[in-house]
Structure formats: structure tokens, C-alpha cells
Amino acid sequence: MLIPRRDLDFQLFDVLGLDELLGRPRFADCDRPAVDAVLDAAYALAAARFAPHAALADAAEPRLDGGRVWLPDETQAALAAYAAGGFIGAALPRPLGGLGLPFVVSQACGGVFAAANVAVHSYASLTQGAANVIARFGTDAQRVRYLAAMLDGRAFGTMCLSEPQAGSSLADIRTRATPTGDGRYRISGQKMWISGGEHELSHNIIHLVLARIPGGPPGTKGISLFIVPRYRVADESAGDGGGRGASNGVSLIGLNHKMGWRGQVNTALAFGDTGECLGELVGREHHGLGYMFHMMNEARVTVGLCAVGLGYAGYRQALDYARTRLQGRSPSIKDPATPQVPILQHADVRRMLLAQKAWVEGGLALTLYCARLVDDLAAEESETGRQGLALLLELLTPIAKSWPSEYCLEANKLAIQVAGGAGYTRDLPFERLYRDNRLNHIHEGTFGIHGLDLLGRKVVQQDGAALRSFIGRVQATITQALGEPALHAECRALAAAVRGLAAVTRKLVAVGADGQTELALANATLYLDAFGTIAVAWRWLAQAQVAQHALRDPRPTDDAQRAFLEGKLHACRWFYRHALPEANLRLSTLERLDDALLCICDEHF
């Protein structure tokens, strides 16, 4: 029960026009058959190796066994097959050892693996992210040393940001990196919440670590990025980042025991406690946060897709349950001698399934759109074009991370409800998906942090250029959708919502510029929520326009495809009737500049 291939194809090719992207020079050595083959392989691997042990990886969570992290054998087998399939380097250019696929295709595969077994797949997606940083910002020598080993699965990656005293507040990290004089740095400090921080799945682990070089500026401007392998890399020229040399002084302090996402080990690590720990600087001193944000921004789209994958898996399985479980009758039928009906026939079960469908398919549309923007950016040849795309991508990234984290979690909550008491047991996957999805609100920046990022930074950058770009794209979609009379109500509603968003943004930005920063940002989380719902409404309109257009096509279409397209229209309509009005309500709250959170004193709680 993964993301249906039909929907992935619809979103990638029909809505996002992947064929057009594949026609650009950047993707000259990649074509549709190649993409199809990779998607086929991803579905096959996810079904064969990832999904079957998702419940086991949850139940048999990582533990220490003789000082080593124990994990199920199935996890290792799944990841080995994944690396062998070339998925880790799927989106890296071929000259660097990758498959040269568009990022959006690699992310689509990621959504499929997340639906199958999100925790185990996360070892791989972290490694992808770390490899991308080294590929982009590392020296040639660093690429030689680490990249091939990471792409073939001999070395897995991590990102080490948080510290016990500095979770969301990176300005306060204390880990130190002292120059040794030979170009390297001695790392010392503790890192918290490190996913994949220690295990025996790969020969080596390549930690990307944020640390301060003594004498640098305080705060976020004095943070540098280092490559810190678990084991020293013995033979540098041979690209032996995947070997097991001497220990590099990275030690495990302990494991974190989580509510969900248990298939992936989460650790606290100490650097330099048990021996000298050496790191290599990535890029320039004190510029580390920028490089790490490159990794984090892609990771944030990935988090959004993980939330979507979990929500989608729950939706599909709840739908299957509702089609087969017999229970009760329509409220208009009083005769208990009539047979019980599939619960899919009950209005409230339909409500729960339609809401799930609208949220997960809308979330998929938004996250894939953002992934596609990454490709557009890579393929864009003009500097102005790149700047515009980069701004838009930065604007949408906190939304693509946060909106699915909220609404696809709600989808999992409803999937439990569809199955009732059975949904609350561990015999069915719903409760695991729900527990897993609860993390997405937290990691890679909490919902609240992203609200501040969106309202306090992204919409004010360059005098609001990113928001203007967003609105321009929304208007283009509306213009196109106006060609479908059946969508006029949705076009009007979206146009009004975007006008409201623009007005509220102007007001809040003016309040902030007037020195009332606290008041302007007090309800930033509501702003993020409303913006996200409007962005997803936009992607729903785009899907509906394509679906409506295809349904008018005189060529015969098979019944399943027609039903699929009709389903898109129903879900779009539901989203506009039930979700978009909530965004408008939040905008009106924001418009009032509600100061309730500032007026209440600490002792009033």
C-alpha cells in the first residue's frame, strides 16, 4: 500500500511537466524510459525489502549489544539493496557517480520508500543529503575521499547540528574546532538528536558537524562545517572513505528512545572524548551554516515527502479497510435483518477518507512542486532566473516541510479512526504511521521555527520578491484553470485567498518594520498554516485543471483512469469547501493583530 503509481505519474508528468524538464540540456542523458525504469525499481524494492520489515523495525528498536548498536538484519539488507540500485546518488550528476536523475524523481522515489518504511529509508536519505553537500561544497580531494563510498553504501552520512543546550537555537552551539596546523581541525563537544549517529550498517559514518573555530564571530556567523568520519580514512587517494581505519574519537553517549520512527537509531554523540577527533573543513571558515542549510533545505522537502508518504500509506490502507470491513447500515435503513454494509458507505467514513485523500495528494503535489523547483534551479541558465527561482524555493521550503507534517499527521489520525478499535492496535499499521509522523513536526526545524522563518525572513527578503513570484505563479494557474467552467468557483476562491494573504502580509510586514517585531510575529505559526493551505489549494487547482482537461479529451480512456481523474476533482472540491475557508479564518485572525499571546503574563498560565 504505497503511493499509487498512477498518482505519481499524474503528478510528475501531467501536472509538473517532467517531459519538458527532461528535454533540457541539464538532463540530456536522462529520458522518460530511464525515469520509468527507476520508478519501477523503487516500487519493487520498497515492496520487497522495505515494507515487509517496517513493523519489525518499529517493534525491535535499536539497542546496545556489547557496546554496538543492534539493528534487525532486514534493515541492513534493505539498505544494501538500495545502495546497489544506485538510489543514494540518484540525483547526483553522472560524472560524480550518480544516476543524473532530476531531484524531483529522486524525491518521488523517496516518498514511495517513506510510505514503505520511513525510518529505515532515513539512513539513506540522510546519506543522500550529506553526499550532496560534499558534492557541492567539498574540494575535489574530499569528493574523492568520501563520495564514492557514500554512494555505494560503504559510508552513511549524518548531520550534527543540535547540542544539549542548543536545540533550535544554533547561535548557541559550543562544539569547538581547533586548527591542528596541518589544515585539519581537532573537534570537541557534544551533539544531540543525531539520527544514524552510530550503527554497523556501513563500514564508516561520515558526520557533517557544525562547530566553532576559536576566535570566530559569536552567534550563527561564527559557525563552520566539518567532515568528521567515525573511522579515520586510511588511504586517501583510493577514495577509501568507506574503510575502517583507526577510531576518530567519536563516541556514543546514548540512544534516544522515541515514540516512533524507531527503525532509525537516534543518538547523543561526543567528539574528542575518547581520543583525538579530527575534522576537515568544508568550504570557508565561519560559513558553515550556509552549507548546512543547503543540506537542510533539501532535507526539509524530504521531511515533507516523508509526512506525505506516511499519510498516503495510512490513507490507502484505511481505504482498503473501509472497502472490506462490514459494519452497520445507512441511517435511513432501520431493518436489522438487512446485511451490514462496507463501512466505506457511511458518510463519516467517507468524510475521513476524502479528507485524507485531499491532504495527502495535496501534500504530494506541493512537495513535488518544490522538488521540481530544485531541478529548475539547476537547469536554469540565466543568473536572474536562478535568483528568482532560489527565492521562490526558499519561500516554499518551510511550507513544504511544515504543511504536510501537520495535515498528513491528521490524515494518520483519521486512518486510525476509520479502523476504530482495530486501528488503535499494533495488529494494523495505522498507529505506527501516526507515531512515526508525529516526528515530522519537530525535526529539521519545528513548525514554530518555520513560521518565524517564513514571516520574519522569507516574505520580507528583497522587498517581498518571493511572495510576488508566488502570487504570479498562482495567478497563472488561475488563468489557465479559468478555461474550465467547472473550476470557476475554485478560481474565484483562490484569487480571493491570495489577495487576503497579500494584504495580511503587507500589514504584518509594516507592523514589523514599525518596530513592533513581537506583535508582527506573534501569530507566525498561523500565518505559516494559512499560507500552506493556500499553496496546497493552488496545487489542487493545478491538478483539477489537468484532470478536467483530460476528462474532456475525446480519446477513450480506461474506466480506472477516468475514476482517478474524477477523484481528483472531488478531492479538489472538498479542499476548497473545507480546508481553504480555514486558511481564510486564520488570515482574519492575523489581520486583527491578536496580541493575546503577548498580554498574558507568565504567572497567568
Next chain:
Amino acid sequence: MLIPRRDLDFQLFDVLGLDELLGRPRFADCDRPAVDAVLDAAYALAAARFAPHAALADAAEPRLDGGRVWLPDETQAALAAYAAGGFIGAALPRPLGGLGLPFVVSQACGGVFAAANVAVHSYASLTQGAANVIARFGTDAQRVRYLAAMLDGRAFGTMCLSEPQAGSSLADIRTRATPTGDGRYRISGQKMWISGGEHELSHNIIHLVLARIPGGPPGTKGISLFIVPRYRVADESAGDGGGRGASNGVSLIGLNHKMGWRGQVNTALAFGDTGECLGELVGREHHGLGYMFHMMNEARVTVGLCAVGLGYAGYRQALDYARTRLQGRSPSIKDPATPQVPILQHADVRRMLLAQKAWVEGGLALTLYCARLVDDLAAEESETGRQGLALLLELLTPIAKSWPSEYCLEANKLAIQVAGGAGYTRDLPFERLYRDNRLNHIHEGTFGIHGLDLLGRKVVQQDGAALRSFIGRVQATITQALGEPALHAECRALAAAVRGLAAVTRKLVAVGADGQTELALANATLYLDAFGTIAVAWRWLAQAQVAQHALRDPRPTDDAQRAFLEGKLHACRWFYRHALPEANLRLSTLERLDDALLCICDEHF
């Protein structure tokens, strides 16, 4: 970190006027010192015996050990102390062996125990419910046989309704009860989701079982209620329902492994598979559902209070975390050399805490109000008065069960978020409270079922008499609150919301009466949600009126009490600005008679 005593006293005495109730003849042998003493004892016992092993009871869930259900020793010790304290019979009249306390006081204690350890307390609350049924509908002989043993903890109770093929649809239960000719019945069938269905915590277990007597009417009109002890009761005259006689043929099919609420064993049971299983009829043949609904209706208020207790525990602990955890700075402070601040100072953390406060204190106010109605009903001397109170209680019961199940779960979700990554680990209680609370949406009737009950049955009974009664009480509160100028905006908002609710109800009832049952009920869940929010807004206004009045009181009040009262006003304001508008939005959706759920075909999902 239980429900603060200050809030419980405020709600019981200042808002609900418990002193007035204690002055009535029904409670002649109970006074305020007695209530205070019971509350003192409940807090002490909850803190000493229940809270300390809540995490253990979750981690070391029930398992089979040599054919018996293993539970932690601490669970047995806690329940023994609970029974010894007289809490099981707290609300039963003294002549029956109870403490003769008002139901509202017993439920307030229940909320405290739920906050401490909801799963373990549930053994006791189920026993309370079963004892109440026997006390009310049983014969004198049945009372003699079972009641004393249940009140002193030698026998625990269960309620056996669901069957594998009939979860929410009680019309379809198949368990049979065949007369033996000596006044007893031979029970055969299977029951599912039986909480406390097998354990060694008590000598005996008294199952209250719904079953069909052959030849009775089909559907819900042919269901009878039986007392079915785990062990036969040997010496009937001696009230030995708590003894261990011969096995009564009730066998354990298996344990259900749940996401949360793990401290309470949940079972599938077979009756009559392993030997003759004998039951005693309660009341009249074929009238069992009515008796069971008596238990279930009280159990539903209890479920609401459990949701509140879990939400409240999370809120208080999140507040404590936010006061002590240092992280980041105000968005207007850019200097990283300034010290980090308690996260309570961040607007978004305040938002999450204020929302939790408004939901859990509002939920507490609503559930205690309903519990107080149970007492009013018991104390009422006129038949007309009783009928009116019974109607109102029936109207509010699905709301008291469902609204806290939704919004106090949301509170637990936000409590996790306040603590960030730490909140997602099992080192802190938040994730357990969240897992526990997810059940409340499901057991004792799902949210969807209660929506149908409210809109399809409760508001149409006696030509809408219950709704009129509700509206009359809301208007009385508004009239009183209009004496406080600071509350005029809330008064207007509530009056408008209630007008909207009445109008939408009229419209939906007319649509249903017009034969369009499916359309009228299609969005019944939204109706329940909106009605619930309006009902809680009403209870918030009542609290705010009392708080505002007390703050104007010229007598000196200590600072903590003033801060507490100010906090009530802030939470009320938040509720009116953020929660009530959502109810109005749902009403406008209902007003449109949205048929989205009826138009979508099965194959469109």
C-alpha cells in the same frame, strides 16, 4: 502534575455551586468538609500510588504468563488502596455501601486519577460503572451477591458489548443466552475489546454482557443484559460475588496490543467455549440495551474526563518544561551574547500553552457540568424537572464524551511540541499521554457515532426540547455575564453562535424530516464538533463571569489566586478569538448542506 486543586475547587464550588447541591435532601449526609477530605485523599493516593507507575504500566504491558494475565505489582497495590479508600462506591448511596458523594465529586476524583494514570484507574472506573448498573437495575438478591464485593475491590467489573462482527453496530450482536429453566441463562458467544476482561487483580470479575435470548426481536430491541461472573458465586446468601468458585466458562481468546492505555488489559473473550457459562438476567428480557446505556452514558462522561485528565497532565508538565528550559531569544534580540531565555517567553510556545489551557480547562468545565447534571437529576423531586434534566443530560453526553477526546488530544500533541525532540522521547511523559488519549476518540462510541446520535436523535427528541433547554441555560449565563462590561464581546459572540446553531439545527432537522436523511446527517461530525465548541464557549463564559466578579471583590485576595483568575480571563478570551470562530465556520459549512460525501463514488477514492 495532576489537575491543580485550585482549578478543581474553582470549578466545583465557585462555578458549579456545589454548596447548593450539598444543601439538598439527597445529600443530607454529605458536607463540604467531607468533600474536601475525599478530594484530599484522591490527590494523595493519585500522587503516591498511581502516578509513580504510569510509565511502568505503559512499558510493561499486560502479557500472558502461564495462561494468566501478568500485570505489574504496582497496579494491584494502587487499586487495592483505591478500593480501601472507598472510591469505587464513592457516588453510591450509603445504604448500598457507598460514600454517598455527589457524582460530580466522584468524577472530579476520576479526572485526578486519569491525570495520574488513566489506564490503571480504568479498572476501577469500569467497576464503578458496573456496580452502578447492578445497584440501579439489579434485584435485591443480585445486589447482595455482587455489590459489596465490587465496592471493596474483591470483584472488578467489565462491560461486554462489541463482538468481532459488530463493533459500533450493536444491532448485529450474536451472543446467545438460552434459558436453563431455573431462572438462569446459558451464555455462548464471543466478545471483543473487553477492557479488564481477564486479570488476577481481583478474586472475581463480574462481566455485564449483552446477549440475545432466542425468539426475541431482531436488532437492538432484542438485546438483554446479563451478569456473568468469571467464577461461579458459591455462597449466594453471604454476598460472595468476590469469591473464587468454580470456573464459569469464560475464557480468554487473546490480548489486544494497543498503541496506548497499555496499563489496562484489553481482551477478546469467549463465553461457554470451555465449559458451561451461566448468566443472570438484569431487569427485563430484551430491555438490556437501555440498562447498558445507563452505564455507558456515565462512562461517556468519564471518557470525557479521562481525555481532560490526560490533556491537563500534559499541559501542566509542558508548562513546567517551558518555565525551566532555556533556549533562544526574542526575535527582536540579535545579540547572541545575551543569555538564552525560558522558552515560555517565545510567542509560539505561549500560543501552544494557552491553547492547551483553554482546551483542558474548558473540557473540565463541560464534563463537570454534565456530572453535576447527573446529581441534579438524582436530587430533583418533580417528575417534570427530572424529564427536563434527563433530556439535557442526554443531549450533552455525546458532547462531553467527544469534544475533550478531540481537543485534549490536540493539547497532548502540542505538549509534545513544546518539549521538541525531548517531547518525542519516552524519557518525558508527553508521548505516552498522547498515545493514551488517542483512544478516547474511539471507545464508548466513536466521534462519528456520537455525531449521528446528537444530530439524528438527541436534538430531534420531543420536538427539540433538549436543545431549547440548552439554549435557555446559555442565555441565562449570558444575561448574568452581561453584568460584567469586560465580557460583553464574549456575550455577543456566544449569543450569535447559539443563534447560528439553532438556525442550522432547524434547517438540518427539516431536511431530515423531508426524507433526505442521508443529506441531513452527512456532516453530523462537524455538527458535533461545532456544538461542542459552542458548549465549551458557554462554560468558559460562566468561568470568566465568576472570575471577573471575584477580581472586583474588594476583599484582599492572595496574588496566586488573582493570577489564577486573570488566567481564566485570558484563556476565555483566547477561546472566543480562536476556537469559537472555527465553530461558526463549521456551522456555515453545515448551512450549505454540503453533499460532497454523498456525490463521490466508491471508485473515486
